Amino acid sequence: TVVKVCPNDKDAKAKFEECQKIVRRQAFERAISVDHDKKSVSESVDVNAMAVEDAYDGPHLQETISKEFMMDLIQKFKEQKKLHKKYAFKMLLDFFAYVKSLPTMVEIEVPAGKKFTICGDVHGQFYDLINIFEINGFPSETNPYLFNGDFVDRGSFSVETIFTMIGFKLLYPNHFFMSRGNHESDVMNKMYGFEGEVKAKYSQQMSEFFTEIFCFLPLCHLINKKIFVCHGGLFKEDSVTLDDIRKTDRNRQPPDEGIMCDLLWFV
Structure with a gap:
């Protein structure tokens, strides 16, 4: 176009x-x-077989993510150190299982008078993301967030950015929300850096897993049944309804036209 x-x-x-x-x-x-009939990466990952070396000095993930784990993880990322691949894959497996259960359009209820923060593109700027949290407050059950797509690409710290967001989503599933953007797609990740960054910091297998995971991110959110939030824009066709969006199959790469395309791209 x-x-x-x-x-x-x-x-x-x-x-x-x-x-x-x-x-x-x-x-x-x-x-x-x-x-x-290629199997999902999730079926080929065995985190139990991954050994954590004695020299590893990063945070250790137990069965579930805690606030303490997230603060330790953020500190290590600030020091430009990596999360061990065992824990990185465990987070991705848990996140993948969770996002697959979500609808295409997630509906949120924000109580009257309560704070709710919506953020736009972060694009791999990890230090900017943390700056937002330090100024506006870290995510919590009383300080909810919605990040409206384009978490990765362009910036040099897309891996750190996406793992921070995934961690908070797993910690506060009902108070931290993530919408898919046009950069949560295979072609964009190949062109704008995320794929290469994941390969450099982890592996090709993890890069392929991210491609799968991004396909299950919700496409939009509806707040209090009256505030509609999506990464792209409204639709070329005026007849599109909320039910049409709910019925849209999002498990794919973005098409060139139609509801999903319009939700992810502003044209």
Whole structure:
């Protein structure tokens, strides 16, 4: 669409051509693949088999996430240290199981007079994210947040950003909310840095798992039945209803048009 509107924009042309290469490569890989029924990464990850080395000095995750674990994790991230892969994968497995149970449109009830904070794109800026928390208060049952997509890409600390958000979502599932943005998608992560960052800090397997997980993030939220929040915008078709959104299958990469496309992209 951008190339059609701005046919002489060199940057748009370059990005479009890169997208086309990725699409063609993926189509070729699907065509030659003999594994059409590929299993979820979650089925191949065995956290119990992952040993935690004695030299590891980061936070240790028990059965469930605690506030103390989150504060320790944030401190280690500030020091630019990594969470051990055993605990990172455990968080992802727990988060994956949880987001799969969510509806496409999550409905939130905020009591009258209570504070509720909505934040836009963070884009891998971990230190900005923590600055928000230090100024506005850390997430809690009395200080709820909704982050409205584009958690990763562009910034150099997308891994730290997304694990901080996942941790708070697991700690406060009814008071910390996350909507999918257009950058929670495979093509964007390949082009804008998240895939490469995950591979560098962890592994290809984890990168593939994030691709799966992002497909189950809710597409939008409805607050008190009257405030509609999504990353992109409203719809090209005026006839779209809330029930149409509820029925939208989000477990996929963003399409080029339709309800899901409009919710994730502003055109």
